[in-house]
Amino acid sequence: MAEHSTIEWTDATWNPITGCSVVSPGCTNCYAMRLAGTRLKHIPSRKGLTRDSKAGPVWTGEVRLNSEWLDQPLRWKKPGRIFVCAHGDLFAEGVPDEWIDQVFAVMALAPQHTFQVLTKRAARMREYITARLNNSRLRLQIVGTMNMMGAGATRPIGYRMWPLPNVWLGVSTEDQQRADERVPELLATPAAIRFVSAEPLLGPIQFDDFCNGYKFIDALRGNWWHDNPDGPNPISRGHEKLDWIIAGGESGKDARPMHPDWPRQIRDQCTEAGTAFFFKQWGAWQIAEEIEQAEGIPHHWRFPDGDEFHIVSDGHDIIMCEAQDSRTPKRIWRDYWADGHGNLAKRCGKKTAGRLLDGVEHNGMPEIREVPFS
Secondary structure, eight states: OBSSOOOTTOSEEEOSEEBOOOOSGGGTTOHHHHHHTTTTTTSTTTTTSEEOOTTSOEEOSOOEEOGGGTTHHHHOOSOOEEEETTTBOTTOTTOOHHHHHHHHHHHHHOTTSEEEEEESOHHHHHHHHHHHHHOHHHHHHHHHHHHHHGGGOSSOOOTTSOSOTTEEEEEEOSSHHHHHHHHHHHHTSOOSEEEEEEOSOOSOOOSSSEEETTEEEETTTTEEEEOOTTSOOOOBOOOOOOOEEEEEOOOSTTOOOOOTHHHHHHHHHHHHHTOEEEEEEOTTEEEOEEEOOOTTSOOEEEOTTSOEEEEEEOSSSEEEESSTTOOSEEEEEOSEEEOSSSOEEEEOOHHHHOSEETTEEOBOOOOOOOOOOO
């Protein structure tokens, strides 16, 4: 689909399957859904995948196999990271296992690339991967597809190597509820690398201490423990853990603002645990810094783009004045967000908002490790 991508954590996108359905709040302003229902609505790979609504295009749940794009990675000789099904979900409800087998066959035929698979259907991904780990006959179905498509491969990965060492598996978690639901499924899924995309980040997420039914999990260190008020609570160590976390705010015209403490908390958790952290973007909103002033002078603020102002009144609108002793409005600013606790943001667009978190660009990537296989 696109041999080069502007997505900061990947090199290219590949869309052998398009189409999806809305399953959680992170889907509300999905850029792929919007494109499929607007600019791309008449091209064969997107036609009929969305319906119109008052809020804009919405996925219908129909999915489509784009056979003409299936072998694209085999033609990309330069090694790179490839985001799989960026405009859909490989494990969406309507995608048959046979289609997924074909995608995995291509990934096995292209060991020069690293494939990044991101899903909101964590349970189905676990079931698919685990079934093929425990049943070589299911893996042989993938080999059959490999044999049909293998003309462009020079050294394919053998069917015994499962999970595939060049495939990273991840889940989207926009808030704590979705992390609680999806991260345990990911940890139970055999994978070379396990990662999380917390984008759009719509709430705080604690990755190092959350409850999964009867036990507590530190997903960054691989520790489990039980809450037993009547006895000892020994920590069970050495379980599977997350290798990489991506965090970022929402972009687009209807983007919801991200509280600055949310990515900071994830960054700090990752730093303490030694987990790779990648801050992708602030999104459409830019956070202001409050500048300390002498007593009796109104609060003065500065945005990263250099815009300075102080607030002389608030309420429905924020009225900003250029000089600290002036009450003449610089402008009336209606497109703002404030939490009442010293955090203020304005809508400015992704490019202007940038991707510095407290002045630092975070580009952490996971370390490749040996993959056990059967």
